[in-house]
Amino acid sequence: MGETASAKAPPYLSQRGEAAAAIGRKNIFFDVISNLWHPEDNPDGFVSLGVAENALMHEEMAQFAKKTFHLPHHSLTYGDGATGSKRLRAAVARFMNRHFDPVTPIDPEHVTTTIGVTTAIEASGMALGNPGDGFLLARPYYGAFPPDLGARAEIKVVGVSFGDVDPFGLDAIAKYEEALLQAHHDGIEVKALILCSPHNPLGRCFPKDVLIELMRFCQKYRLHLISDEIYALSIWENAEAPEAVGFTSVLSIDTTGIIDRNLIHVFWGMSKDFGANGLRIGFIISQHNQEFQKALRGHSAFRYPSSLSDNLAANVLEDDEFTEYYIRTNRQRLADSFACMADFLKREGIPYYHGSNAAFFMWADLRPTSRRVSPKPETLDASLDAMRLVDEVTTETPPSSGASTETEAIMSRLLAKKVFLASGEAFGSEEPGWFRIVFSQPRPYVEEGLRRILEAMKE
Numbered sequence: 001m002g003e004t005a006s007a008k009a010p011p012y013l014s015q016r017g018e019a020a021a022a023i024g025r026k027n028i029f030f031d032v033i034s035n036l037w038h039p040e041d042n043p044d045g046f047v048s049l050g051v052a053e054n055a056l057m058h059e060e061m062a063q064f065a066k067k068t069f070h071l072p073h074h075s076l077t078y079g080d081g082a083t084g085s086k087r088l089r090a091a092v093a094r095f096m097n098r099h100f101d102p103v104t105p106i107d108p109e110h111v112t113t114t115i116g117v118t119t120a121i122e123a124s125g126m127a128l129g130n131p132g133d134g135f136l137l138a139r140p141y142y143g144a145f146p147p148d149l150g151a152r153a154e155i156k157v158v159g160v161s162f163g164d165v166d167p168f169g170l171d172a173i174a175k176y177e178e179a180l181l182q183a184h185h186d187g188i189e190v191k192a193l194i195l196c197s198p199h200n201p202l203g204r205c206f207p208k209d210v211l212i213e214l215m216r217f218c219q220k221y222r223l224h225l226i227s228d229e230i231y232a233l234s235i236w237e238n239a240e241a242p243e244a245v246g247f248t249s250v251l252s253i254d255t256t257g258i259i260d261r262n263l264i265h266v267f268w269g270m271s272k273d274f275g276a277n278g279l280r281i282g283f284i285i286s287q288h289n290q291e292f293q294k295a296l297r298g299h300s301a302f303r304y305p306s307s308l309s310d311n312l313a314a315n316v317l318e319d320d321e322f323t324e325y326y327i328r329t330n331r332q333r334l335a336d337s338f339a340c341m342a343d344f345l346k347r348e349g350i351p352y353y354h355g356s357n358a359a360f361f362m363w364a365d366l367r368p369t370s371r372r373v374s375p376k377p378e379t380l381d382a383s384l385d386a387m388r389l390v391d392e393v394t395t396e397t398p399p400s401s402g403a404s405t406e407t408e409a410i411m412s413r414l415l416a417k418k419v420f421l422a423s424g425e426a427f428g429s430e431e432p433g434w435f436r437i438v439f440s441q442p443r444p445y446v447e448e449g450l451r452r453i454l455e456a457m458k459e
Contacts, residue, residue: 028415032420047448049438049439049441049446050422052359053441056275057333064316099232101249102251102287116280121149123284123296130189133190133191135191138195139428161175163175168210191223192223195228203363205235208248224263225263226265229249234359241354241357244355246357251285270316279309334440337446364437366433414452
């Protein structure tokens with residue numbers, strides 16, 4: 001009684017709910033993907049070259065699904081449990097044994113199925129770290145790592161800065177140690193190192209000797225080494241970088257005398273290598289740490305994959321003829337699409353990171369010419385010193401106001417032209433103006449996006 005209409009509205013959300021609502025209010029991702037451009041059906045929609053989706057083989061995948069999909073009655077039940085069907089876990093174990101060259105053959109019991117690798121990341125954060133603990137992550141990094149680890153698992157991302165050091169070289173190990181020691185000084189207990197291999201957003205693979213030294217580093221400090229290998233099979237030939245190293249899975253390295261094998265874990269899934277983001281199927285492979293597997297099983301009800309997706313994924317992975325054709329054709333199409341975009345960026349004088357031979361994006365500098373740091377010649381190290389990276393970052397650390405202002409200004413112009421790119425600021429780049437541009441879309445779609453990017457830059 002007595003309250004006026006102007007009285008403060010009652011709180012309808014918890015503090016956690018308010019925090020989630022704040023993220024939801026700022027996140028334009030769903031606004032973009034729900035309003036995508038089509039030349040006839042939706043000419044005023046967004047062209048999205050910011051989401052890491054590979055549409056180059058969608059027709060082949062759709063036709064395969066139509067021909068092979070059969071729904072057994074078992075798929076209408078809870079199946080074999082929340083960690084994936086026995087059939088799917090056997091299929092992925094067999095498939096990865098053929099393509100990842102593991103030292104110890106993968107057994108179905110080594111595999112936990114999740115609803116995409118996003119939940120695999122969060123699950124690992126929950127199981128391996130306490131709230132406030134840190135996970136090392138090389139910068140620039142996949143922009144969803146901080147929220148995937150921090151939103152609910154409350155793990156802090158500890159960014160690793162490299163300066164002029166090649167992040168794919170042996171000298172990079174010292175930079176990981178510097179970041180670890182600084183985090184300890186700041187009261188953050190580091191529990192793991194997450195490796196994005198092949199790398200997102202730089203599109204490069206780690207040499208085997210570097211992977212071994214990273215293992216030795218993790219053993220020294222008793223860190224879990226989590227290798228996100230979701231782009232493992234999306235490797236292609238780049239005429240600009242014939243010397244670029246190919247992919248090596250950490251599973252293929254004999255860890256004897258290097259690292260406790262209980263500390264090695266791998267992520268893989270269907271989203272990238274098989275162009276099926278919407279299938280929502282990911283895998284955690286941990287071959288020797290049974291307690292970790294039990295922890296994953298303990299919370300698996302919250303990551304229960306759909307039986308329909310489970311069934312379709314098994315159909316794909318069991319068909320050797322189709323997967324061999326798919327991987328081979330996909331690699332050629334990725335190489336062609338990369339070359340097309342590289343030609344465009346060079347022709348328009350837009351600097352980009354050189355030496356890529358994996359995944360489906362380019363790391364490009366969209367600042368006005370007067371604001372750019374001149375890139376080095378086209379070598380594997382090109383543009384490294386154009387990315388000054390800060391020493392540490394947590395999920396609560398805001399970007400510097402300068403970086404935010406300039407990057408936001410560029411993003412504002414891009415969005416005004418209805419083209420969406422992934423901002424380098426969200427990927428941990430201190431230097432403003434860098435964006436990740438995806439090239440794995442049909443050629444007319446990519447060309448429309450590039451046309452809009454040019455228009456935005458001219459303004």
